[in-house]
Amino acid sequence: MSDPTAYSPVRAVVDLDALAANTRALAARAPSGQLMAVVKADAYGHGLVPAARAAVAGGATWLGVAQAGEALALRAAGVTAPRLLTWLHAPGVPMADLLEADVDVSVAAPWALDAVVAAARATGRTARVHLKVDTGLGRNGLTPDALAALLPAVLRAEAEGALRAVGLWSHLAAADEPGNPVTAEQLAVLRASADAAERAGARFEVRHLANSAGLLLHPATHLDLVRPGIALYGLSPAPGTVDPACEGLTPALTLEADLATVKRLPAGHGVSYGHHYVTPRDTVVGVVPLGYADGLPRHASGTAERPGGPLLVGGRRLGVAGRVCMDQVVVDLGPGATEVAGDRVELFGTGADGGPTAEDWARAAGTIGYEIVTRLGARVPRVHVGTAGVPAPAPVADADAEAAAPAVPVAAGAAR
Numbered sequence: 001m002s003d004p005t006a007y008s009p010v011r012a013v014v015d016l017d018a019l020a021a022n023t024r025a026l027a028a029r030a031p032s033g034q035l036m037a038v039v040k041a042d043a044y045g046h047g048l049v050p051a052a053r054a055a056v057a058g059g060a061t062w063l064g065v066a067q068a069g070e071a072l073a074l075r076a077a078g079v080t081a082p083r084l085l086t087w088l089h090a091p092g093v094p095m096a097d098l099l100e101a102d103v104d105v106s107v108a109a110p111w112a113l114d115a116v117v118a119a120a121r122a123t124g125r126t127a128r129v130h131l132k133v134d135t136g137l138g139r140n141g142l143t144p145d146a147l148a149a150l151l152p153a154v155l156r157a158e159a160e161g162a163l164r165a166v167g168l169w170s171h172l173a174a175a176d177e178p179g180n181p182v183t184a185e186q187l188a189v190l191r192a193s194a195d196a197a198e199r200a201g202a203r204f205e206v207r208h209l210a211n212s213a214g215l216l217l218h219p220a221t222h223l224d225l226v227r228p229g230i231a232l233y234g235l236s237p238a239p240g241t242v243d244p245a246c247e248g249l250t251p252a253l254t255l256e257a258d259l260a261t262v263k264r265l266p267a268g269h270g271v272s273y274g275h276h277y278v279t280p281r282d283t284v285v286g287v288v289p290l291g292y293a294d295g296l297p298r299h300a301s302g303t304a305e306r307p308g309g310p311l312l313v314g315g316r317r318l319g320v321a322g323r324v325c326m327d328q329v330v331v332d333l334g335p336g337a338t339e340v341a342g343d344r345v346e347l348f349g350t351g352a353d354g355g356p357t358a359e360d361w362a363r364a365a366g367t368i369g370y371e372i373v374t375r376l377g378a379r380v381p382r383v384h385v386g387t388a389g390v391p392a393p394a395p396v397a398d399a400d401a402e403a404a405a406p407a408v409p410v411a412a413g414a415a416r
């Protein structure tokens with residue numbers, strides 16, 4: 001079957017060495033040295049398997065994903081180490097498959113304990129369970145009272161050999177706000193829950209709480225294991241408070257496109273749907289073949305008064321002119337533009353040389369950098385560069401196989 005992303009004029013170039021270096025820099029800040037690289041949501045759009053391997057090469061001692069399917073995909077791809085935790089389940093989650101694949105599972109509700117115990121009995125395996133406490137986020141997890149109520153059943157299952165309660169954990173609500181007292185309150189609740197459970201006979205291997213913002217802004221939350229996501233990818237968990245460059249972090253993903261068309265338009269010409277941008281003078285416009293179907297936020301559309309999402313063209317920082325369409329955006333290159341079709345446009349990347357970042361797009365669209373990278377569409381090929389975590393190529397059997405091997409890094413679907 002033909003790959004619909006083949007011949008794409010756009011690409012998300014993911015620098016695996018930057019991702020590994022970010023992981024190393026973050027692990028150095030965790031006193032235990034234990035770091036769970038959070039690679040949910042296709043590694044925040046960076047490509048699940050290559051990103052996971054790069055993080056492991058950078059020293060991640062754990063991997064973390066939200067969904068069972070993500071965990072099973074990692075194991076199926078041959079990522080058999082290190083420890084791997086998955087935490088967001090609904091009834092029907094293939095618990096037995098997770099146990100067979102050597103995946104740690106979170107228990108955040110009584111039904112999940114029943115499911116784990118049933119899967120352990122069915123497979124003959126001992127499940128490794130992390131009990132999730134809702135320490136104040138008000139989202140997933142057992143409230144401290146619910147944990148206390150469930151604990152006898154957990155300890156019975158442990159005595160029976162069905163599981164080992166290896167972890168007690170929680171998630172922070174407002175770690176990106178340095179002065180918010182809720183972080184310290186959540187830490188206190190987690191500690192109290194751990195103490196109570198241990199008095200009742202639980203023996204946890206790891207207690208964990210810190211996301212990227214906890215890791216970078218609240219050392220007290222580091223405990224036995226930190227769980228950064230966004231910072232691994234070189235983006236800030238707290239724009240305006242944490243500057244990735246100051247933390248030694250580099251954005252790993254560069255989104256770029258080749259100009260599809262460059263042409264002159266007269267002054268007063270409407271541009272894109274609804275004509276929300278009108279050329280202020282005779283000018284040259286470029287068509288960038290990337291739109292909201294590819295993940296560009298339509299809220300980053302531009303007008304003459306307010307430029308849209310930023311783009312770097314020929315060293316100049318420009319903005320989207322008019323509406324972001326499904327497949328394309330237009331940029332006003334100015335009357336003296338010398339660009340031609342095929343020239344490269346950078347939408348966001350490391351921010352070096354005045355180039356825009358995912359954070360700049362987030363600001364243009366009224367959202368957060370997390371959303372900008374995770375919403376990149378399936379139509380955007382991911383091109384992985386660098387060597388961190390890249391398995392050595394299999395030996396080539398004969399000349400024909402060599403001729404058939406791709407000359408460039410394999411993009412998109414295949415790599416993911």
Ligand SMILES: *Cc1c(COP(=O)(O)O)cnc(C)c1O
Binds near residue numbers: 038228
């Ligand atoms: C997504 C997630 C993280 C990582 O959060 P960042 O803010 O990206 O560092 C950590 N823990 C849990 C439970 C998560 O869902």
